[in-house]
Amino acid sequence: MPVGPTDASKTPRYAGLTTFARLPRREDMEDVEDYDVAVVGVPFDSGVSYRPGARFGPSHIRESSRLLRPWNPELDVAPFDLQQVVDAGDIAANPFDIEDAIGQIERDAAELTAGGRRLLTLGGDHTITLPLLRVMHAAYGPIAVLHFDAHLDTWDTYFGAPHTHGTTFRRASEEGLLDRDHCLHIGIRGPLYDARDLPESADLGFATIHAAQFDELGTRGVIEAMLARLGDAPVYVSIDIDVLDPGHAPGTGTPEAGGLTSRELLAILRALEATNVVSADIVEVAPAYDHAQITGIAASHVGYELLSVMKPNAAVNA
Numbered sequence: 001m002p003v004g005p006t007d008a009s010k011t012p013r014y015a016g017l018t019t020f021a022r023l024p025r026r027e028d029m030e031d032v033e034d035y036d037v038a039v040v041g042v043p044f045d046s047g048v049s050y051r052p053g054a055r056f057g058p059s060h061i062r063e064s065s066r067l068l069r070p071w072n073p074e075l076d077v078a079p080f081d082l083q084q085v086v087d088a089g090d091i092a093a094n095p096f097d098i099e100d101a102i103g104q105i106e107r108d109a110a111e112l113t114a115g116g117r118r119l120l121t122l123g124g125d126h127t128i129t130l131p132l133l134r135v136m137h138a139a140y141g142p143i144a145v146l147h148f149d150a151h152l153d154t155w156d157t158y159f160g161a162p163h164t165h166g167t168t169f170r171r172a173s174e175e176g177l178l179d180r181d182h183c184l185h186i187g188i189r190g191p192l193y194d195a196r197d198l199p200e201s202a203d204l205g206f207a208t209i210h211a212a213q214f215d216e217l218g219t220r221g222v223i224e225a226m227l228a229r230l231g232d233a234p235v236y237v238s239i240d241i242d243v244l245d246p247g248h249a250p251g252t253g254t255p256e257a258g259g260l261t262s263r264e265l266l267a268i269l270r271a272l273e274a275t276n277v278v279s280a281d282i283v284e285v286a287p288a289y290d291h292a293q294i295t296g297i298a299a300s301h302v303g304y305e306l307l308s309v310m311k312p313n314a315a316v317n318a
């Protein structure tokens with residue numbers, strides 16, 4: 001039986017060290033390799049183009065996750081009984097050297113996912129997804145990326161810099177990491193730099209469901225289109241919290257009006273039960289702009305739903 005979160009009926013939720021959902025720390029495990037999914041923080045925000053602060057995202061999401069409970073009634077699952085989930089702490093990413101940080105993230109994520117283990121990464125800005133996708137590609141081959149974001153993040157460079165939070169998915173596509181027939185952006189909105197931004201993103205392998213399409217499609221219609229696009233491919237889910245409307249997630253660096261509600265996002269994530277989610281990240285949570293943990297709580301619930309749809313990899317401990 002997996003070791004689950006601290007029992008809230010025996011130890012107050014607000015007591016003790018802060019781990020995601022009050023899960024055991026990886027260091028607490030007798031056999032440190034004995035987990036199916038690791039939650040890991042990447043406190044890095046040196047790739048942002050506007051407001052900084054996502055380096056404090058991991059600790060804020062953890063602190064906001066203390067109220068999560070063990071049973072998920074929407075999916076009829078107990079995500080922490082299905083598989084051993086641990087909190088693996090934070091990856092120490094160099095704030096002064098983006099290339100070095102990307103290398104550190106890639107190495108540590110490769111180690112944490114050895115043997116087919118899953119990762120739920122708490123960012124950090126969206127720069128951190130590139131090394132995570134390299135690790136996914138090494139394990140699974142070209143990967144279907146399900147990208148929730150207000151932004152395309154398929155731009156080329158900022159000030160000549162190739163590795164930023166706005167260029168991640170162009171680099172990933174250029175490096176051949178993506179399964180170009182099955183990648184999808186959901187929630188795109190707001191002004192762009194150029195009329196070519198959208199066609200270029202399509203050329204890089206992404207279909208798009210714009211935030212403005214939610215009214216005509218409805219959540220059900222979005223889910224159907226998403227499942228059709230993903231098919232049976234191994235799916236990596238990257239969630240930029242700014243996909244949510246600023247009313248649902250004010251604590252982020254590049255907010256855009258007209259976004260999803262947290263209820264819409266959570267419903268869409270639950271539908272991933274029918275797919276093969278291999279790992280995921282939640283990025284761009286910047287607590288300095290948050291109020292009353294609105295963004296942190298949304299992010300912690302997003303993480304909970306992701307853990308609820310990740311199925312244990314039969315290869316682990318086989």
Ligand SMILES: N=C(N)NCCCC(=O)O
Pocket residue numbers: 049050125126151153165166240242254284
């Ligand atoms: N939040 C992320 N990942 N990217 C935003 C980039 C928007 C911009 O610099 O214009």
Ligand SMILES: [Zn+2]
Pocket residue numbers: 149150151240242243254284
């Ligand atoms: Zn964004």
Ligand SMILES: [Zn+2]
Pocket residue numbers: 126149151153165240284
């Ligand atoms: Zn982004």
